Amino acid sequence: MSSNSLTITDNRTHRTYTLPIENGTVSATDFRKMRAGEDDFGLMVYDPGFVNTASCKSSITFVDGERGILEFRGYPIDVLAERCTFLEVAYLLLFGELPDAAELKLWAYEITHHSMLHETTIKFMEGFRYDAHPMSVVVSTVATLSAVYPDAKDVEDPANRLLQIKRLIAKMPTITAWSYRNSVGFPYVYPDNDLSYTVNFMNMLWKMVEPKYAANPTLARALDVLFILHADHEQNCSTNVMRAVGSSQADPYLAVSAAAGALSGSLHGGANEQVLKMLNVIGSTDNVANYLQKVKEGKARLAGFGHRVYENGDPRAEIMKSIAEQAFQVTGRNPRFDIALELERAALEDKYFVERKLYPNVDFYSGIIYEAMGFKPELFTVLFAIPRCVGWLAQWDEMQRSAEQKIARPRQIYTGERKRSFIPLEERAPAGARKG
Numbered sequence: 001m002s003s004n005s006l007t008i009t010d011n012r013t014h015r016t017y018t019l020p021i022e023n024g025t026v027s028a029t030d031f032r033k034m035r036a037g038e039d040d041f042g043l044m045v046y047d048p049g050f051v052n053t054a055s056c057k058s059s060i061t062f063v064d065g066e067r068g069i070l071e072f073r074g075y076p077i078d079v080l081a082e083r084c085t086f087l088e089v090a091y092l093l094l095f096g097e098l099p100d101a102a103e104l105k106l107w108a109y110e111i112t113h114h115s116m117l118h119e120t121t122i123k124f125m126e127g128f129r130y131d132a133h134p135m136s137v138v139v140s141t142v143a144t145l146s147a148v149y150p151d152a153k154d155v156e157d158p159a160n161r162l163l164q165i166k167r168l169i170a171k172m173p174t175i176t177a178w179s180y181r182n183s184v185g186f187p188y189v190y191p192d193n194d195l196s197y198t199v200n201f202m203n204m205l206w207k208m209v210e211p212k213y214a215a216n217p218t219l220a221r222a223l224d225v226l227f228i229l230h231a232d233h234e235q236n237c238s239t240n241v242m243r244a245v246g247s248s249q250a251d252p253y254l255a256v257s258a259a260a261g262a263l264s265g266s267l268h269g270g271a272n273e274q275v276l277k278m279l280n281v282i283g284s285t286d287n288v289a290n291y292l293q294k295v296k297e298g299k300a301r302l303a304g305f306g307h308r309v310y311e312n313g314d315p316r317a318e319i320m321k322s323i324a325e326q327a328f329q330v331t332g333r334n335p336r337f338d339i340a341l342e343l344e345r346a347a348l349e350d351k352y353f354v355e356r357k358l359y360p361n362v363d364f365y366s367g368i369i370y371e372a373m374g375f376k377p378e379l380f381t382v383l384f385a386i387p388r389c390v391g392w393l394a395q396w397d398e399m400q401r402s403a404e405q406k407i408a409r410p411r412q413i414y415t416g417e418r419k420r421s422f423i424p425l426e427e428r429a430p431a432g433a434r435k436g
């Protein structure tokens with residue numbers, strides 16, 4: 001018997017089973033052999049929230065939650081954040097290698113030349129009320145691209161997948177910027193092909209009457225680095241949605257729309273907007289202790305704190321802090337930054353947060369930087385969605401290439417009633433008279 005195996009005795013039958021261990025994992029389907037009797041379905045594993053379940057094999061992003069390590073294709077996140085542009089990292093995530101100069105030039109050219117939206121999509125966007133949340137607009141508008149590009153349904157063709165990937169990466173900033181311009185009643189600014197990915201996004205958001213938009217280079221670089229930090233994070237909630245929807249062979253626009261919907265929640269990407277709201281409620285560093293007390297009493301949650309995977313700190317949060325300092329040199333210090341620093345200091349000295357391994361995550365400082373740069377809080381989560389779209393697509397493409405992947409279809413533990421006698425409508429007791 002291989003020592004790399006697990007031996008289990010089923011005390012119902014006294015049978016012993018040996019399961020191979022591969023990559024520190026046993027196969028869930030091996031448990032099906034463990035049956036109490038002829039009619040028994042076999043054992044299942046129960047894991048709501050996938051706390052300890054690997055759903056795929058992936059070679060894109062490595063996370064070691066205990067040691068606080070994050071790598072894209074083997075490169076540490078801090079090195080990529082310091083040395084690369086966002087489009088370079090996007091290429092790395094999608095193709096597995098950093099591009100050479102010619103590859104990067106071509107890649108940037110191709111992304112740049114897919115950034116326009118079809119005029120019918122613009123009309124669709126104009127149908128939203130002025131106060132529509134940008135995440136709602138992004139989720140819906142990305143889904144409409146499925147109707148604009150019916151060719152995207154051929155998800156088995158790698159070349160076709162790549163075309164849709166380029167379109168999506170290119171159009172996310174345009175959709176986001178135009179959802180903003182719509183909300184403030186400003187005319188849309190069309191993409192400018194002379195500008196980099198990030199600066200063009202800033203151009204589409206903020207250009208007014210000047211003939212050519214010019215971004216502050218420090219802020220443009222800060223935004224580019226923020227995009228790098230958000231580009232992928234292995235099997236998080238929205239990526240899991242991307243894979244689950246994509247596993248049915250739905251087209252990538254519908255899958256990205258669903259993933260963006262998952263990202264919008266306040267426990268996931270929506271947390272960055274919640275952090276700003278929380279810091280506004282706290283109001284000043286003097287109120288931090290009171291707020292932490294409320295959290296400990298279960299009356300509030302600390303937005304931007306805690307992570308399913310990181311147990312000793314999120315490596316992205318530290319990089320965020322240094323970007324904040326750089327951005328504030330241009331924008332002036334955001335007063336909320338001091339509240340955030342005090343909140344972090346006080347929480348990290350408090351047994352309650354230490355015991356629960358609650359540290360600032362990627363969302364804790366990002367909103368403060370975005371606000372200082374001039375973004376409205378409602379835009380914060382779409383600023384997460386733009387770069388994460390790259391991660392979703394890399395993971396989706398990897399899944400389509402995998403021979404092992406099947407349609408995502410978990411099991412359940414049924415806890416409801418069985419074999420009830422049907423009662424005709426006229427004989428049913430009024431709802432108020434039902435027991436329970």
Ligand code: CMC
Pocket residue numbers: 236266267268269270271295300301302303304305306307308309356358361362363
């Ligand atoms: N504030 C207060 N208590 C918390 C927090 C928090 N932010 N996060 C976790 N806890 C407590 C939780 O109440 C529980 O305590 P107890 O053991 O007494 O019941 C314990 O810590 C374990 O928490 P959990 O909810 O079981 O942990 P989880 O892995 O299921 O949840 C999380 C992870 C990120 C959803 C959670 O930490 C959270 O809600 N954080 C705030 C929202 C947030 O910042 N989300 C962004 C995550 S990072 C970027 C991204 O993925 O988008």
